[in-house]
Amino acid sequence: MAQPRILVLAAIASVGMAACGGSSSAGGTPAKPDKVQIAAEGPFTGPQAVIGAGALQAIQLAVKDFNKAGGVNGTPVTLLIWDDQHTAQVAQNFQAVGISDPTVLGIVGPMNSGVVLGTAPGLQQASPPLPLVSESASAVKVSESGWSVVHRVNARDDAQGPADAKFMMDQGAKKVFVMDAKSDYSIGLADQTEKYLKDHNVSTQRESAQQGQKDFSTIVTKIKASGAEWVYFADEGPEAVFLVNEMKHQSLTIGNNIQFLGTDGEEDASIIANTQGAYAGAYATNIAADPAGLTSSAAQNYVTEFKTEYGPDSLSKAGPFYGSAYEAAQVLLQAIKNSPVKNGKISRADVLSNLGTATFNTIFGSVKFDSKGDVQGGGIYVYQAKGTQMVVVKQVSG
């Protein structure tokens, strides 16, 4: 909805700037690009909007802040919104538009590993290639497939899986009920965790939830019969609310006769309210830090700004990636700003090489990518549902 307005603003601003640009060009001010566009891509509507909607708000805020600070040498950045519905086919339709327009300089996203895996070859073959910075794609293959366009600010499943397994083992887990939700992300992560547990002689039982599943009575009856003391659910969607409610219905109380460890999508305070408190005591790990749980002034300022922009209770609906989405947008925007302007144009090739070499300044501190596009020193954070919030209880460095 805000898109046309931004376009108009951009047009007005560029006309105004061009008017005064003529006299100052001799004064050595940096050259001004004619038009700069980036895209936000993720599941902004549909069942996974729980994770996407907050990330989009964060990216919109990042672009707004960047433009307020002067944009790219005076040219404001236009944000395109690509709602890929977490499917690669939908994503490709949007990306085709971006590939053919040389003023589209990069993508913040896609959020889902499956979408990155399905679309990266096309972005790579574009001329010049269209770079992306994902805030949440965690499957190992994302950065192990040799695509130079792919970058991500979050940690990988092969860091998260073992960290999750180790956390449960440290708490004395002997038998773990491992569940996935049948997505590339979820199966990959559950596999990593299950493998680590088995390698360390912890017995496991593996089951699957359907995406969008509501009735978990069959699975919960199985959990009870299995004798597991830990339930591990790798999930990015809203299924945990229903699972936890059903556990309560069959007399499994988290923190009492069962322990619960969720991932990313379950690092979400709204689950506590939506289960009427039954989620209290559950743990969840996140591949991205929650700024609200950090003490640095950059993170705290961002949290304050987010609440001012979207309302005091917006944080409870922001999902697990509103921090990393802002971070990813900051990285891409800085890479664009660092790139040279030739004849009013910035080349995607320059943006791409800058992403690979520069160090970026973000709300989480400085960020640099390794040769595969993974962030150096990314960490896994363990949260626990306490009161009405998710609180950081442990940080496992990558």
Add this chain to the structure above:
Amino acid sequence: MGYFLQQLVNGLELGSLYALVALGYTLIYGILELLNFAHGDVFMVGAFLAAGAAAALVHNEVAAIPGGFVVVLMLLVAMGGAGVLGVAIERVAYRPLRNANRLAPLITAIGVSLLLENAVFVWVSPAPVLVPTNALVSQGIIQAGSVATPLTGLVLFAGSLALMIALDLFVFRTRFGSAMRATAQDREAATFMGIDVDRVIMVTFFLASALAGLGGVLFGLRYASVDFFMGYGLGIKAFTAAVIGGIGNIRGAMVGGLLLGVLESLSGGFISTQFQDTFVFLALIAVLLLRPQGLLGQPVTDRA
């Protein structure tokens, strides 16, 4: 044995929900030979109406309202609201196309379904919405030997069963019911016999949608949370149940729903939840191959 019985109870509860929604598909198909793909979303809207009524009444500042009274109001709002929505959908999306190519109303049905989902998504909530069940109904658990189920689960099962029997009596024992059956058999002949076909169709849509609204309330009380996408998956399962039972056949929808629920929980419980839906749809294929008219359906003969 205890484990088997527990899974059987799980399956019957889920199956009664399928049956309730399947009835709506089958009622409308029986009368119009129309697959009302928006039916699952009418169920979803009913559930949201109930959740909204519950939230407004439970957390109001004026007076403490007893939970039982709130539940009655939830039923009225959800069943009435869903019923009216169903009638409106028929009026706007299906009636103008009644004499069109059979594909046309199928497409508008899918359109209405997407419209409802996205309207709730944009205007109500993209995230699951709480039904404050703790303040509404007893959270007691009924224990019989090694089998346990929440009281709300039993209410779901008994409530759906009672409503299904009532509907069956209505269709097979009342004057209006015979008008419905006449319309189903031959719309033109029914008109000649003095039956107001438009009114019969309207009432059928109201009944089918009100049942979906009831399903929404029972769902909210049992699962304590609703979201905008819940109608999609449940709608497909309920439609499958209606086909397995014999689409157009009311008792078939009940049998199909219960069967599907039990099949799902037993295959998930004894084989693997990773292949749960595989078994459900294998059953559908098997029924379609061996008994294309469905378990209780009558073979279709060519009308001359």
